[in-house]
Amino acid sequence: MYHIRQATSADSEIISKIHAACFMNHFLTLLAPKALSKYYESLIEHSLGVCFVAEEEGTMVGFIAGWEEGASYQRPLLYKNGFCFALAIAGSFFRQPRATLSLIKPRIKVLMPFLKDYLLFQLRCKSKSGVLSDDKDKSIPFHRPNASYLSIAVLDLHRGSEAARLLNEAFIEECRLRNVREIILSVYSDNDRARAFYEKNGWHVWRSEKETVHYIYTIDSHV
Secondary structure (H helix, E strand, C coil): CCEEEECCHHHHHHHHHHHHHHCCCCCHHHCCHHHHHHHHHHHHHCCCEEEEEEEECCEEEEEEEEECCHHHHHHHHHHHHHHHHHHHHHHHHHHCHHHHHHHHHHHHHHHHHHHHHHHHHHHHCCCCCCCCCCCCCCCCCCCCCCEEEEEEEECHHHCCCCHHHHHHHHHHHHHHHCCCCEEEEEEECCCHHHHHHHHHCCCEEEEECCCEEEEEEEHHHHC
């Protein structure tokens, strides 16, 4: 019997460990453990963050995380912890340069606009604290057509159980309560197990690329 609850900042360290165990060759796992924990802590604490954990007998066995603002989810974390993450990525380059470059290279085009925003933000806030609050900087356009499903992970011993389905349902319900009508996610095209899970639970292919398939869940059609 699994218990699903909203995550708290105190859960971030365990969430980061589950992430590292389940996504060993993914981009965020390149961050040092403390930086990855800080990443999830910032997501949980931000008003736009959505994060739930699954527990069995009081032990965390999985989590789901995302953002209420679709593709703009990187901005709040970048503004608040950009320097910390840059140091973590630099450390990863030092430890394993080839693996780090292979994971960062495909994302350069995506990251550049956010890096530009971060530099502009730092220039504007030089005389302030440099930390973005929940009140968004009005000079930077934010769009809110959907939510973004960032990651879901369940420890190996619990794969195939109800944990992932319950986490998925909790995320969708929270989005519904926030008046979000569309949720998007991306998955590697060769990840057949994940794709089968999403399609079984009401997700539909939105668009496909060479290595990635993007799914969408329209909440209105499921209410």
